[in-house]
Amino acid sequence: MRLTSTLLGLSLICATPLAADPYRLVVGDQITLNYNFLQTPKTATIDLDGNIRLSEIGSIVADGKTFDEVEADVTDAMVKGGFSGIPFVSVEISEYAPIIVSGFIERGGRFDFAPGMTVGVALALSGGAATLDAPTGGNSELSSLAARRRSTTLATDIADTAARISRLEAALAGPEAPVVLPEDLQAAVPRSELPGLENRLIAEAKVLDRARLTAAILIKSWDKEIAEGQLQIGILDERLGLKESTIARISEDLDAARSLQSQGLATNTRTSGLVQRLADEREDLLAIETAKINVRRAISLAERNRQRYESDQHQTRLEALRDARNLLNTLQQNYRISLSELALLYGDVNGLALDDGGIGLQFSILGPRAARFANETVTSNTVLLPGDIVVVGTDVQTSAN
Structure with missing residues (x-):
């Protein structure tokens, strides 16, 4: 069964508007x-x-x-x-957050959301339901070849994505965590791709090593800047101590000179000289305190840059891991469908529905707002919301020859 532009137009016309309640944001908006x-x-x-x-x-x-x-x-x-x-x-x-369509369709993936979009519109955008031509007639050999190619490509993509997830999880686990394939990811990889997994993991480990080296160089430069600044603070503190002692001594000398001058035992020249020296020393003290403030600012900036870099790296990896996990789920669903298609090409096809002269389609919706369909049947006229994941299935059953 294939959906045409007519279905797309009808779905848009028949779509009910978004709920009157205020729109609530979701991840990806x-x-x-x-x-x-x-x-x-x-x-x-x-x-x-x-x-x-x-x-x-x-x-x-x-x-x-x-x-x-x-x-x-x-x-x-x-x-x-x-x-x-x-x-x-x-x-x-x-x-808006995109709509994801996967399952028994021609082109799975992400599609831009538009208010009023229905399941039927999403299905049309994805190219409609996949075809299930039996391997008879002149096209049987081409159908078989295309199905095998899709299955092989999906299996390779699953293995590549599993290895990439392993690298991202290792990066999030810590600077020394190795790139290893967890049991759940190993179970997700088709058996045909298992022999090549070790090489994929080695390649991902090299990618992670380069990223860690770059991060280490940047962090080391900030740490050096912070350490040098702290050393300068120590030196400036010593200079401040000496200046304060000098100022205290000159102040005492000035007080003594003024006392002698008031008794006619000292000249004004000595008093004036001590006043000038005291002013110069205080000016130097102010300059050292200003230098100390500037060094502290430089240390604070280096600390903020390091913290921001590490936070950005962590957030980027979290988002990449989320996307890779979503992609793996989609690839697995499409891979299972490709295996079903191969079974249909080489087996008996039973249970074909007669609605619209094609295969009966079943829809389910996943995502952050999926709970709204807990007690409802999802149809082609069901209105979607941003972030919904539409999974298309069939009621086709197969039996081996």
Whole structure:
């Protein structure tokens, strides 16, 4: 069964509007924010933890919240951060989280969400349901070859993705963690790809080693800058101590000279000289204290740069791991479908539905809002929300010859 542009048009016409309740953000949504600290509006994507990260304010929880709630949270963060003016905050959607379509379809993957999108629209965008032509007639050999090629490609992609997940998990585990394939990932890899896994893991380990070396060089440079700054602080503290002792001694001499001068036992020249020396020493003291402040600022900047780098690296790896895990799930589903297609090509096909002259399709929805369909049947007219994962299956059953 194939869906045409007619189905796409009908699905859009028949789609019911989004619920009247205020829209609640999900992971993957991209929003545009404008607030007092900005010269121009900025965009932020809700990350794996459900947060948006704003350099001027910090981390704000956005997942599951309305635009008004996010605006209120940003306002509160500004006030708590010491902003003394009248806060101005606006939040708008710039890009919804994508829809993911997988299963018994021609082209699985991510598709941009549009309000009113239905399961039928998502199915049409993915090229419609996959074909199940039996291996008879002139196209049987081509069908078999195409099915085998899809199965082999998917098996290779699964092995590559499993190895990449192992590398990302090792990177998150610590600087010395080795790249090893956990049992759950090993079970996910098709048997045909198991012999090549060791080489894949070695290659991923080399990628991780290079990343760790780069990180070590950067961190070492910041650590050196911090250590040198702390050494300078120690030297400046010693100089401050000496200056303070000198100033105290000159002050005592000046007091004695003034006492003698008041008795007519000392000249004004000695007193003036001591006054000038005291002024010079105090000026030097101020210069040393200023230098100490500047060194402390440099140390603080190096510490912040290191912390920000490590935090950004951790967040990037978390997001990459999430994407790789989602990709692995999609590849596994498509691989199982490819095996079913091979079984259909070489077995008896039973249970074909007569609706629309094709195969009966079954739909399920996964994702952060899947609970709304707990007691409902998902059909081609079901309205989707951003972040939904549509899984397409069939009621086809096969039996071996």
